[in-house]
Amino acid sequence: MTARPRLTVFGTGYLGTAHAACLASPGFEVLGVDVDAARARALQAGTLPFYEPGLEPLLRSGLRDGRLAFTTSYRAAADFGDVHFICVGTPQRPGSGGADLSQFESCFAGLAPLLRRPCLVVGKSTVPPGTAAAYGRRLPEAAPAGPGAELAWNPEFLREGHAVADTLRPDRIVAGVWPGRAEATLRAIYAEPLAAGVPFLVTDPATAELVKVAANAFLATKISFINAMAEVCEVTGADVLALAGALGRDRRIGRAGLGPGLGFGGGCLPKDIRALAARAAELGVGDALEFLHEIDAINRRRRTRVVDLARDAAGGHLEGRRVGVLGVAFKPGSDDIRDSPALEVAARVRALGARVAVFDPAAMDRARRVHPELEYAGSVLGAARDADVLLLLTEWAEFAAADPEVLAKTVARRAIVDARHALDGDVWRTHGWDYRAPGRPGHPVSVPGARTGHMAGVPALGVALRDAEVACLAAAI
Ligand code: UGA
Numbered sequence: 001m002t003a004r005p006r007l008t009v010f011g012t013g014y015l016g017t018a019h020a021a022c023l024a025s026p027g028f029e030v031l032g033v034d035v036d037a038a039r040a041r042a043l044q045a046g047t048l049p050f051y052e053p054g055l056e057p058l059l060r061s062g063l064r065d066g067r068l069a070f071t072t073s074y075r076a077a078a079d080f081g082d083v084h085f086i087c088v089g090t091p092q093r094p095g096s097g098g099a100d101l102s103q104f105e106s107c108f109a110g111l112a113p114l115l116r117r118p119c120l121v122v123g124k125s126t127v128p129p130g131t132a133a134a135y136g137r138r139l140p141e142a143a144p145a146g147p148g149a150e151l152a153w154n155p156e157f158l159r160e161g162h163a164v165a166d167t168l169r170p171d172r173i174v175a176g177v178w179p180g181r182a183e184a185t186l187r188a189i190y191a192e193p194l195a196a197g198v199p200f201l202v203t204d205p206a207t208a209e210l211v212k213v214a215a216n217a218f219l220a221t222k223i224s225f226i227n228a229m230a231e232v233c234e235v236t237g238a239d240v241l242a243l244a245g246a247l248g249r250d251r252r253i254g255r256a257g258l259g260p261g262l263g264f265g266g267g268c269l270p271k272d273i274r275a276l277a278a279r280a281a282e283l284g285v286g287d288a289l290e291f292l293h294e295i296d297a298i299n300r301r302r303r304t305r306v307v308d309l310a311r312d313a314a315g316g317h318l319e320g321r322r323v324g325v326l327g328v329a330f331k332p333g334s335d336d337i338r339d340s341p342a343l344e345v346a347a348r349v350r351a352l353g354a355r356v357a358v359f360d361p362a363a364m365d366r367a368r369r370v371h372p373e374l375e376y377a378g379s380v381l382g383a384a385r386d387a388d389v390l391l392l393l394t395e396w397a398e399f400a401a402a403d404p405e406v407l408a409k410t411v412a413r414r415a416i417v418d419a420r421h422a423l424d425g426d427v428w429r430t431h432g433w434d435y436r437a438p439g440r441p442g443h444p445v446s447v448p449g450a451r452t453g454h455m456a457g458v459p460a461l462g463v464a465l466r467d468a469e470v471a472c473l474a475a476a477i
Pocket of ligand 1: 126156158159161216219256258259260261262263264266268272330
């Protein structure tokens, strides 16, 4: 292997493109590879096929300096590279919770027979436990270089919307290696972040691949935990935002990832917890991760809860109502609509008979292709025009900055469901809005099968109490 290895990156989605561009920036020569010729051409022309703040300038500077290029040719990549990063997608298998590894398999099967000289193949895709071991066994058999072709696992933890920062300065770099040259090679590739103090954790490959899915399972659990508490808040009169703030002050818990609201979506957390639970069951330890099904169920209930809030705010039914939707991306800073809670809520409200006008700063084109039945407005004001109720479903900064008085002049009724807790409810109510937010029953909300209770000594404010809860509280007073 040369002193400064030449790198290839297979798969040019958020992960692969960010990885390729960020490795080119400290001076590596990098070749990005994708089976999608249109995508490879767009990237070679300096155009990102998706929205990711800060990535396009990095892409263009790599192309301009001649350190970065894109191809569809596996042969060119095998001839070029000393280290091959595999960053292809591992979506959910249709009709099952398991991961679909077909892209990984076809990348490996296409590349390995072309590897004639010593090289390192590095798995970065998110995969179920056991994947690294299986490919580690196959690589020296499939590659003409034999044992000269090594496998390592180096999972990626970047968040969409923060891909560049998370790639250049991750919280940690995990290198899953077997004995050989892999550790030294990875240390050389990551010399720049390591010099800046990023921790480099060396593990076996089985642990490395598990760190990734375990991290996503933990993050999903944290989000569903606070959302489960939001359900409790709604029947006890507690305030989930205050609760999250107080819990987060405990250094062992921390506030990050404890954001209640509409729950998690996107191309990672939902499918990763399902794939991990499915693999655990295959491995005979399904009981250990049974709770992940509950995490998933809590998360899916959030969407139903927000549809219920929308119905309540619209006066008890959605048929014929005009609903303005702010946000369809699965989170701000991204145009990704994969398993987007916001888009699902918009579509469900539409299916219940409402006329739905949506606006999102980045995800409009993608949403339109999947849900042509929704109306697409050109601005916040356009989505709000004549609305009976507004739904804030993705917490883009420009929505949080919306002026309640200006919007009041546009809507038909001053009613808003703030599913992401992005607004100051007191301010909106001061301006005459019926403001509702999940898990904050201090603002008038109701839950199905609940009744509003107001007893001496129990906080009033339209607190919704289930019968058992009322009896229990009454006994305590
Ligand atoms: C997630 C992980 O955070 C990354 O570490 C990981 O590398 C990535 O998946 C992946 O596997 O590729 P990402 O899907 O980009 O990253 O998004 P997050 O920022 O984690 O948000 C996921 C979802 O959870 C979003 O829908 C977001 O709105 C929601 N969320 C997040 C909450 O509902 N509450 C929170 O407190 C945080």
